[in-house]
Amino acid sequence: MHTSTSYRRTFGSPHPISMSSYAPVSSRMSSSGGRYMRSMSPVVTTRSSTYQQQRSRPTTQSTRVAYDKVDFTLAEAINQEFLTTRSNEKQELQELNDRFASFIEKVRYLEQQNGALQQELNQFKGQQQHGQPNRATDIFQEELRELRHQMDNIGKRGTSIFWRGTTWLRTWACSSRGWYQYDEKEKKKLEDEAQKRADAENNLVAFRKDVDDATLARLELERKIESLMDEIEFLKKLHDEEIQEVQVSVQTQQLKMEVDSSVRPDLTGALRDIRAQYETIALKNMQESEDWYKSKFADLTESAKRNTDSLRQAKQEANESRRQIQSLTCEIDALKNTNEALLRQMREMEDQFGNEIGNYQDNVGRLEDEIRHLKEEMARHLREYQDLLNVKMALDIEIATYRKLLEGEESRITIPINLGMSNHFGDRDFEQTPSTVSKRTVVIKTVETRDGEVVKESRKEKERDSDRTDKDDHDE
Template sequence: MASLGYDSFFPASHRRRVEVRSGGGGGGYGGSSRSRSVFTSYSSPMSRAAPHYSLAVSPMAADLEMSKVAQVSSEMMAVRTAEKTQLQDLNDRFAGFIERVHHLELQNRALESELQVLRQCHREPSGLRSIYEQEVRQLRAAVEEACGERQAAQERRHQLEEALRALQGRYEEEVLAREDSEGRLAEVRKGADETALGRAEEEKRLDTLLDELAFLKRLHEGEITELQAQMHYSAQVSVEMKVVKPDLSAALRDIRAQYERLTQQNIQSAEEWYRTKVGSMADTTARHSDDIRLARDEAGEFRRLLKARDLEIQACQSLNQALERQLQEVEDKQSDEIASMQDLIGQLEDELRTIKNEMAHYLKEYQDLLNVKMALDIEIAAYRKLLEGEETRFNVGGVGGMSSVFSHTISSTPSFGRPVFSVQSSLTSGTPYLLGTRLLSSSSFSDDMLTSSTAQKARASPAKEEEEEEEKGEEE
């Protein structure tokens, strides 16, 4: 048999170099012998090479060796049985792992499909976000327009208030002017009343003078009549008595002339006085009537102006009240719309935050599943390599049994380590150790992969958090 090496499967601490001799001819161990080096899976705690000796063995020693070989072979059978049971257990565990891998692959495919659906669903909010942003921009533009209208309405309100204050000032001035005009009108009325009273007194006095003049005329006519009668009687007496008497006609003529002159003077003076009084009264009446007419015209004009100002003030007040009501309605409407938009934006932000959290959770689960899948793939690959190695070794070891004798001589006393065993038994006995080493290496490799993936996730999580904070900042 050729020498078999298991350096690739066993570490240095579990290897020991021994000399294997195969006896040739008879039952002895003489003759030509060839040495070959093999590695066993059993080693002493001390890893050192023992000295090798070639000695001639007696028949008693051969019997002792055969009994020990039989004992060792029985032990090897027990070991092989235990190794076979352990291999069956490992095969069962391997089948369970394969079923678990299939189950996890199904779960992985389901999660991948769910992740794809979620990605497709989460691609849609980009359009919704643009729609919401456009709606928010329109609402902000409407709010700014409403604020501009409100500012214009406030400016118009200030202008109307200034106009109202100006009109109130003019109204107060007109009220003062009206009171002044009313005072002047009262004075003019008082003067007119006094003028009317004076006119009435003058008219009464004129009537009295006219009555007195008529009385004096009548009296003068009566005196003239009496004098004429006396003159006629005296003329008759003088004619009848034919007596020379004094000339009374001249005296009567003189008296008559004096009375006529006096009457004429009185009439002239009365007429002049009457004309003077009537003219002065007419001038005073005309003057006062003009003043009264002017005062009445001014009062009418002031009344018209006052009524116009009252109407303007009422119109401004009604317009101011209407504008205030409209401004209050616009403010209430805008505040309600802004509150509703803020609530809607808050709800959308909460939904977006919830979706991001769910997405991060799903990504974390997906990453965990990927890590588990990677570890299982690594473990499956290790098992596959082990199975391929086992199949290759079983195919190589199918030629037949082989007996080997290990002789170790220490201080002239021969000691036998592991006597005769077949290649198949050595391979099966090396299988648990090989499987353990492979499992250990695969588990350590999977642990390293999990550690590296966890570190990458930890490095990637701050970047995600920074991106989320930047997105929140842009949304705000």
């Protein structure tokens, strides 16, 4: 019985990481890498997830009630950040692969140029050997050395980029596996908290809409007040112009009357009557216009008061909405702090449970070793006991044989003594009664065990005298 077997039976088998997601990257790198990518294969060491399973069980059970009331905006932000980082890392890996491919292409191009230059160099060397000197040999040698140096640098850079990409792939695989487990574990709770957050945002949008409506109503009322004030100013100007026109007409008529009075002095009374009549009409018009202006101003004042009350109520509602938003913001901050505290507590509990699981596994292994040792000792004691039973049975058989021999000798000796005594005492009759011997059956059961299991079992039956058996038991 091994520790790993009992551990897998208790906590389940580990879940290996699928490498299908890394196949395109490795195939792309191997296709673009040429001879530098022949030995590349993304190897990701898998670890048993039983620790996370065992660790997540008590944690989720103990903090389930607390998570139902916690806002997981921080976890959602972390998840979003992880997704962004993951996409950025994929893009960076693609760029590295492209750069590496471009380096490989450049190396191939430089190798082709190097081959062409080598051929030209061989031609020039052949010309020199045939007695034709060439002045460009040193230049070609210098360029050849520079190209070789560039090829070496590019090869080194490509190798370093390849190993960096491989290391990044391994790290990314391990981190993505941990984040995937975390996402699977917290997905439902994040959805619930996201729904709560969406409801709060909808309420906030409704409050903002009410505030916007109140602001628009206030602006509309202010616009109406401004238009009414402009209308009042216009009416005042119109009234002043009418008064001026009446005054001008009165003055002209007065001048006409004065001119006519010089000709016709008998019309003075008529002019006075006409002037009084016009003044009365002017006063009447003035009074009517003032009354109309006053009524209009009263209506505008009342409307402004109503609009002011509506605006004040809208401002109060906006302030109340602002206070609610502030209270909700404070509550969100408190929930975020609670979430962070619970996450810290969860990590501490995970570490504690991990240590306890390690101790329990050590104890289980030690107890299994002790059980195996005790089973071995028990089997050894059973074997020793079986050997002792076999020895005892052999000794019992030997003792019974010796006893039968002794009884036969005693009976052979006692028969002549009884005959002599019967002749000597003739007047007495002795009746010899044969001793009754009772027998009983003894069952010997042999059991052979191995590692605590019965391997072989045998049973033997033997008949023995009861008095001998009693004596044997007494002797034992």
